[in-house]
Amino acid sequence: MSNTRPEFYRFHNGDKPALQFAQTEYDARLMGLRAIMDANGVDAVVLSSMHNIAYYSGFLYCAFGRAYALVVTAREAVTISAGIDAGQPWRRGATDNITYTDWQRDNYWRAIVHVAGKGKSVGIEGDHLTLAQSEKMRAFMQPSSVTDIAPMTMQQRMRKSPAELEIIRAGANTADVGGYAIRDAVKIGAREIDIAMAGRDAMELEIARRFPDAEYRDTWVWFQSGLNTDGAHNPVTARKLERGDILSLNTFPMISGYYTALERTMFAGEADAASLKIWEANVAAHEYGMSLLKPGASCAEVTLKINDFFAERDLLQYRTFGYGHSFGVLSHYYGREAGLELREDIDTVLEPGMVISMEPMLTIPEGQPGAGGYREHDILFITEGGNENVTGYPYGPEFNVVG
Incomplete structure (x- = not known):
């Protein structure tokens, strides 16, 4: 095994079982989210809550002190999960998945930037993103603007x-x-x-x-x-x-x-x-x-x-x-x-x-x-x-x- 430890990687282990909803259901939800993004001039959304990640991807995480995300852009939707979960987030999700490692602090945010890019207009959940994580988001993503899309996602879920x-x-x-x-x-x-x-x-x-x-x-x-x-x-x-x-x-x-x-x-x-x-x-x-x-x-x-x-x-x-x-x-x-x-x-x-x-x-x-x-x-x-x-x-x- 290489001595080079990655910041993140894809571990698509096994085959996906039947998800709770058809892929078309998740595609329709993501289409609704992208409509929200377009209406608000948002390039990339970083969802961090259990409910929104589950709603849009099907993956319901167990945080246990770790951070999770679903990053959505105009073309991609990728869950970001911790190594402790191995291949389960990919198997139980309707989207792509990237696993971040804990060899160094903040690989979570490095994985997010890998998908979303830097200097973008970013959508976040203002009722969930903590002050500490908000500071890291700004440091790593260097957003051109930040929009709280939580109220709009709630309207969609209702x-x-x-x-x-x-x-x-x-x-x-x-x-x-x-x-x-x-x-x-x-x-x-x-x-x-x-x-x-x-x-x-x-x-x-x-x-x-x-x-x-x-x-x-x-x-x-x-x-x-x-x-x-x-x-x-x-x-x-x-x-x-x-x-x-x-x-x-x-x-x-x-x-x-x-x-x-x-x-x-x-x-x-x-x-x-x-x-x-x-x-x-x-x-x-x-x-x-x-x-x-x-x-x-x-x-x-x-x-x-x-x-x-x-x-x-x-x-x-x-x-x-x-x-x-x-x-x-x-x-x-x-x-x-x-x-x-x-x-x-x-x-x-x-x-x-x-x-x-x-x-x-x-x-x-x-x-x-x-x-x-x-x-x-x-x-x-x-x-x-x-x-x-x-x-x-x-x-x-x-x-x-x-x-």
């Missing part, structure tokens, strides 16, 4: 292709499978962690059945009980269920970077009158909110109408967050399509092809009647005539007082 809608539908179906497994596992005295594992295992098996050529990672469950239901993102504990506990079922299957979710209020064995009153009000808000999701409605408009619904029932003060968000290449590890969230400060108008949840949540403080967190969550496709609900697991007291 509008789903038919292939994306298909995988999101499969994810919603898988979330339902996890929900039923959790319902079967709910028993007085069972631990949150054991119930959560039942749901996760069922979903991973379902994903493997539906997508035998995929990679499997990141599917998870948050199953909360009692006080632990007060926050939507509270981790699972080893708490044992007690009769009369409020429960929160949350299943999150991940399929090739695509996130879906099912969230339901439940009760262990029985629900008291005060709890039922709040639960039924939240279900009513959920149903009302879903009826508002149609083309032409703005996120802010929908939010304000649900606010009024809760205010009329003297419950608005218990609302904890916005009423819904987009779906696609995102998760709690990475990514968010912040332009499509049901909040007062988001003016985005709903269009066919968008995907959004309806998930009102009320949190009643400990010590008050009906204490706990109440949340229902369905995934809806915006259609020409209104919406299509792709979540199947039932909500409300009739089905979800269990154990």
Whole structure:
């Protein structure tokens, strides 16, 4: 072996398996990105986030302290990956790939310059590129100008292709499978962690059945009980269920970077009158909110109408967050399509092809009647005539007082 250690090289090891989407899907996404580049006078884009690299190339990286990129020019699209991943980024990507070595610092940027060149008009993700990496970008690329293209890529990702809608539908179906497994596992005295594992295992098996050529990672469950239901993102504990506990079922299957979710209020064995009153009000808000999701409605408009619904029932003060968000290449590890969230400060108008949840949540403080967190969550496709609900697991007291 030569004593000359390269700064970067191509390691196209083995054959590419079937990717999650057809090559034409990735080509269309890159065409959309190049249209953004042309409209903004950008010569080369350096994408650094997990969600954008996955969206445009199909490769979902695991950083573990290392930097990754997708460099796109008018003619090339190349992922830049670390040597620790060997040939996997090329096999699991729809684009070319270059591996950078760690024999000397900043070979990552040398590989990027090899593709993008110096002195160009560069597009970056302003919400992801760190200050340290931004300084290196300027030192190595010597750009003539820098443009933040992150908001424009988010706009592109918000509008789903038919292939994306298909995988999101499969994810919603898988979330339902996890929900039923959790319902079967709910028993007085069972631990949150054991119930959560039942749901996760069922979903991973379902994903493997539906997508035998995929990679499997990141599917998870948050199953909360009692006080632990007060926050939507509270981790699972080893708490044992007690009769009369409020429960929160949350299943999150991940399929090739695509996130879906099912969230339901439940009760262990029985629900008291005060709890039922709040639960039924939240279900009513959920149903009302879903009826508002149609083309032409703005996120802010929908939010304000649900606010009024809760205010009329003297419950608005218990609302904890916005009423819904987009779906696609995102998760709690990475990514968010912040332009499509049901909040007062988001003016985005709903269009066919968008995907959004309806998930009102009320949190009643400990010590008050009906204490706990109440949340229902369905995934809806915006259609020409209104919406299509792709979540199947039932909500409300009739089905979800269990154990």
